[in-house]
Amino acid sequence: MTRANAVAMPKILARNVSKIYPTIDGETVAVKDFSLEVADGEFVCIVGPSGCGKSTFLRMVAGLDDISAGSIRVSPGDEPGKPSNSVVFQEYAIFPWKTVIDNVAFGLEMRGVSRTKRLEVARYWLDRVGLAKFAGYYPHQISGGMKQRVSIIRALANDPEVLLMDEPLGALDAQTRVVLQEELLRIWEETRKTVVYITHSLDEAVLLGDRVILMSAQPGQHLATFNIDLPRPRSIETINGPRFAEYRAMIWEKLSHEVRRAMEQQQ
Amino acid sequence: MSELPHSAAQDAGLTVNSAAVRDADRRAILLLFGGIVVFNLALFAVGLWRPLAWLAIVASFVTLVLVCERIGRMVSPRARSAYERSLAFGFPLAVLALWQIAGDTGMINTTWFPQPSKIAAGLWDMIVRYDRLSGTSLLGRPWLIPEAFSQNGLAGVWALLSESHVLATVSRVLIGFILGAVPGILLGVVMGVNQTVRLMLDTTISAVYVLPKIAIFPIVMLIFADPFGEGPKILVVALAVFILMTINTMAGVRGIDKVYLMAGRNYGANGWQMMRHVIVPGAMPVIFAGLRIALGTAMIVIISVEFLRAKQGVGFITFYYWEVLNPEKMYAGLVVVMLLGIMLTYLLQWLQRRMMPWHR
Structure with missing residues (x-):
C-alpha cells in the first residue's frame, strides 16, 4: 500500500506544521506537528471534528495564513x-x-489573460456544469448549488497545480449535495487534479478520496490515514457497496471518539 | 378524483367567507367614514372644534388609516399598484387641500402660514421676476436664452445663468460635494485598509464629525483672500461631505466579508487589482448610503451658509424674503430647496444604478 510516487515526488509536502495563535489567555495551538504528503493527481480528504484546525491547515497550504512552525511546499509544475x-x-x-x-474568469483576469481568451475558458467551464445560460447573471440571481458550482469552476478555470477545497458542499442541502458530489467525481476523473478536500462528511470523504486523513480534536494532529481502495471511476452508487460501508465504519470508530473528546473540550 | 368535490367545497366555503368579509368591510368603511364626519361636524356645531383641534385631527387621521386599510383589502391585485400610488400621492395632496381650505376659511393665520395657492403664486412671481437692484432672478430667466445667445453668444447665456439663485446653490453644492466626496472616499479606503492610519486619524475624524460645520465657517472665511466669495462656501460643504464620506467608506471597507479578501488574494490579485476588483466594489453599497446622507448634509450646510453670508442663492433669497416680511416667498424658497433635494437624490440614485448593476 505504500505509494512509491508519493514518496518520490510529492506535489504537496507539509512537514511538522504547527499553528499557534497568541491570545490574551496565552497561546492556543490550532494545529500541531501535522505532516502530509500528497502525490501528483491524488485526491486526499481530511476529516476531523469541528474546530480541529483542518481549515486552518488548508489556509496555510494556500498561503492565506502564516505557518508558526514547520514547512509547506507545493512543487511547481512543468x-x-x-x-x-x-x-x-x-x-x-x-x-x-x-x-x-x-x-469564473477572475483568476485568469488577475493573471492578465486577455478578455476574449479568459471568457472563452470561462464559457467552456460553464458549459461543462450546465450553467452556460447563466453567464450574464449576478450571484444573487442564482441558487446556492449554482453558486457553489461557479465557485468550483472558478478554481478549475484558473488551472492551478493543486485544488484546495474547504468544505465546499457544507452549506448545501442534502439533495443538491449529492448532485454536486457526482459532478465533482465526473470532473475529477477527467482532469485528475491534485486535490486536498476538507469535509465533515465521512460519506463524502470515502466517496471522493484516494486517501482519508483523520485529524484529532484541538490541537489538530494527525490521527490516522486510511487508503480507500475503491475502484475508479466511482459514482454515487459506490455508496451502496459493502466495502464502502466497511471503510466508513472503520473511520467512524476512530472519529467518533475524537468528536466526543472535542465536545467535552468545548464544555 | 375523490379529492375534487372536497376541494371544490373548500373553495366554495372560502368564497362565501371572503364575500362575508367584504360585506363587513364595506359596512365598516361607511360607519367609520360617517362617524368621523359626524364627529367633526358635531364639534364644530358646539364650537369646540378649535379648542379640541388636535384631538379631532388625530381621530380623523386614525379613522382615515382604518378606512384605507379596509379599502386596500378589497382592491384587486391588478389595481394594487394604482391603489398604493394614490395613497402615496393622494394623502399629501389631501393635506395641502385641507391647508388651503383652512387658510381660505380663516382658520389659520395666513399672514404667517399662507395657503398653498399663495405660495405657488409667490413661487411663480419669483420665477418671472428679475431683481434689478441685486441683478438676480430665481432660475436665470431661461426663456431669454435664445435672445441672449443671438445677441451676445455664449457670453450672453452665461450672464443670464450667473444671475440665477438656483444655479448658484446647485453649483456650490455639486462642486463642494465632489471636492469633498472624492478625497473622503480615498482616505476612507486607506483608513479601512491600514490599521496604523486608522488609529492615527480616527479620533480626530470623530471629533470633527460632530462639529457643526457652520460653526467653523468664520474660520474658513479667513483662509481665503476673498472671504465673501465662493471659496469659503464651497469649502465648508466639501469639509462636511469629506468627513462623512471618510467615516462611511471606512465602515464599508471594514465591513467587507473577509472571505472575499481571501479569495482575491488567493486568485492572485495584486494591490491595485485588489482595490479595483474587491475592496471598492465591496464597499460600494455603504459608500452610496453615505453619499445619500452627505447630500442631505451638503444641502443643510449650503442653505445655512447662504442664510448667514451670501448675496445669491436659494438660502439667501429665502432668508431675504423672511427679513422683508414676505412669508409666501419665504415658503416658496423652502419649496425650491425641497425640489432641489428631490432632484439631486434622483441623480444619485441614477448614478448608483449605473455603478452598481449587481444591486437588486
Whole structure:
C-alpha cells in the first residue's frame, strides 16, 4: 500500500506544521506537528471534528495564513506561470458584484489573460456544469448549488497545480449535495487534479478520496490515514457497496471518539 | 378524483367567507367614514372644534388609516399598484387641500402660514421676476436664452445663468460635494485598509464629525483672500461631505466579508487589482448610503451658509424674503430647496444604478 510516487515526488509536502495563535489567555495551538504528503493527481480528504484546525491547515497550504512552525511546499509544475493553488471556499466567496462568467474568469483576469481568451475558458467551464445560460447573471440571481458550482469552476478555470477545497458542499442541502458530489467525481476523473478536500462528511470523504486523513480534536494532529481502495471511476452508487460501508465504519470508530473528546473540550 | 368535490367545497366555503368579509368591510368603511364626519361636524356645531383641534385631527387621521386599510383589502391585485400610488400621492395632496381650505376659511393665520395657492403664486412671481437692484432672478430667466445667445453668444447665456439663485446653490453644492466626496472616499479606503492610519486619524475624524460645520465657517472665511466669495462656501460643504464620506467608506471597507479578501488574494490579485476588483466594489453599497446622507448634509450646510453670508442663492433669497416680511416667498424658497433635494437624490440614485448593476 505504500505509494512509491508519493514518496518520490510529492506535489504537496507539509512537514511538522504547527499553528499557534497568541491570545490574551496565552497561546492556543490550532494545529500541531501535522505532516502530509500528497502525490501528483491524488485526491486526499481530511476529516476531523469541528474546530480541529483542518481549515486552518488548508489556509496555510494556500498561503492565506502564516505557518508558526514547520514547512509547506507545493512543487511547481512543468508549465511556468501556472498558479500553485486555488481555493474553493465553503461560503462560495464568489463576488456578488461580478457576473457569473466574470467570476469564473477572475483568476485568469488577475493573471492578465486577455478578455476574449479568459471568457472563452470561462464559457467552456460553464458549459461543462450546465450553467452556460447563466453567464450574464449576478450571484444573487442564482441558487446556492449554482453558486457553489461557479465557485468550483472558478478554481478549475484558473488551472492551478493543486485544488484546495474547504468544505465546499457544507452549506448545501442534502439533495443538491449529492448532485454536486457526482459532478465533482465526473470532473475529477477527467482532469485528475491534485486535490486536498476538507469535509465533515465521512460519506463524502470515502466517496471522493484516494486517501482519508483523520485529524484529532484541538490541537489538530494527525490521527490516522486510511487508503480507500475503491475502484475508479466511482459514482454515487459506490455508496451502496459493502466495502464502502466497511471503510466508513472503520473511520467512524476512530472519529467518533475524537468528536466526543472535542465536545467535552468545548464544555 | 375523490379529492375534487372536497376541494371544490373548500373553495366554495372560502368564497362565501371572503364575500362575508367584504360585506363587513364595506359596512365598516361607511360607519367609520360617517362617524368621523359626524364627529367633526358635531364639534364644530358646539364650537369646540378649535379648542379640541388636535384631538379631532388625530381621530380623523386614525379613522382615515382604518378606512384605507379596509379599502386596500378589497382592491384587486391588478389595481394594487394604482391603489398604493394614490395613497402615496393622494394623502399629501389631501393635506395641502385641507391647508388651503383652512387658510381660505380663516382658520389659520395666513399672514404667517399662507395657503398653498399663495405660495405657488409667490413661487411663480419669483420665477418671472428679475431683481434689478441685486441683478438676480430665481432660475436665470431661461426663456431669454435664445435672445441672449443671438445677441451676445455664449457670453450672453452665461450672464443670464450667473444671475440665477438656483444655479448658484446647485453649483456650490455639486462642486463642494465632489471636492469633498472624492478625497473622503480615498482616505476612507486607506483608513479601512491600514490599521496604523486608522488609529492615527480616527479620533480626530470623530471629533470633527460632530462639529457643526457652520460653526467653523468664520474660520474658513479667513483662509481665503476673498472671504465673501465662493471659496469659503464651497469649502465648508466639501469639509462636511469629506468627513462623512471618510467615516462611511471606512465602515464599508471594514465591513467587507473577509472571505472575499481571501479569495482575491488567493486568485492572485495584486494591490491595485485588489482595490479595483474587491475592496471598492465591496464597499460600494455603504459608500452610496453615505453619499445619500452627505447630500442631505451638503444641502443643510449650503442653505445655512447662504442664510448667514451670501448675496445669491436659494438660502439667501429665502432668508431675504423672511427679513422683508414676505412669508409666501419665504415658503416658496423652502419649496425650491425641497425640489432641489428631490432632484439631486434622483441623480444619485441614477448614478448608483449605473455603478452598481449587481444591486437588486
